[in-house]
Structures are given as C-alpha cells and as structure tokens.
Amino acid sequence: MAIPRFWREIRQRYKGIGSTCNACGKMYFPPRDICPECRRESFHNMEEQELEGRGEIVTYTKVHEPHPEFKDLSPYIMTIVEMEEGVRLTGHIVDVDFEDVERGMEVEASMRKLGEESEEGLIYYGYKFWPIDTHRPE
Numbered sequence: 001m002a003i004p005r006f007w008r009e010i011r012q013r014y015k016g017i018g019s020t021c022n023a024c025g026k027m028y029f030p031p032r033d034i035c036p037e038c039r040r041e042s043f044h045n046m047e048e049q050e051l052e053g054r055g056e057i058v059t060y061t062k063v064h065e066p067h068p069e070f071k072d073l074s075p076y077i078m079t080i081v082e083m084e085e086g087v088r089l090t091g092h093i094v095d096v097d098f099e100d101v102e103r104g105m106e107v108e109a110s111m112r113k114l115g116e117e118s119e120e121g122l123i124y125y126g127y128k129f130w131p132i133d134t135h136r137p138e
C-alpha cells in the first residue's frame, strides 16, 4: 500500500529530503517531480537527496510578538538560511544572542515540532538552526 501523500511529505520535510535534477544538478526542497528549468529532460531523472543540514544565514530578525503557537519561545530570532545545496529554509535560530548573529554565519539545521492543532491532530514542524561551533541543543 502506498504511503498517503501527506505523511510522505511530513517524512520528507522531517528528514530534509529534497530532489535533485540529474540534467542540471539543481536541488529542490520540498522535492519536485519535474525540474521547471529542464522540464521534459528531467522526466524520470529526478533523484531523492537529503539535505546535509548545513548552511549560512542570509537574513534574520528578532520577533517580539510571535504567533500564539510560539509564545513560549518569545522573543525569538527568525532567520532565512541558504543551505549548501542552494535551497533556502526559514526557521528559528537558537543558542546564540541576537547581538552575535550575523549574515554569513554558518549554522546547522534540524526539524522541530512547534505545536499541535488538537482538534485535527495536525502537527506543525519548523526548522531550528544553531551556530555550527556550539553544541547541539537537546
């Protein structure tokens, strides 16, 4: 039996699995079945690839009035990170003071559970980043 699409997508996002076009080498995350640049050539030529989980900060901002889901994290730092594979992820950066965050800082990424929608049982996931030279938080 096939895994329902929703759960397959959760698994892919959780593990950071994207797809790479064998024709041009570009990686997509979330994964795509077709490369929009190569189209026809990319048919059956897309390969699953896992993000290594390392990247560089492109931009960041401090959030003082977060969404209610994140209130326990308030205030927190939101960042956009360009991964080594060229894809960009948005998430929280932890384990560093706002004053010490800078563009180009090397970070590692992992997926974390942000909250649960009790009625529908939906779980929200997001990315968490931390500077590469610090310990990995629990």
Ligand SMILES: [Zn+2]
Residues within 6 Å of the ligand: 021, 022, 023, 024, 025, 026, 035, 036, 037, 038, 039, 042
């Ligand atoms: Zn391509």
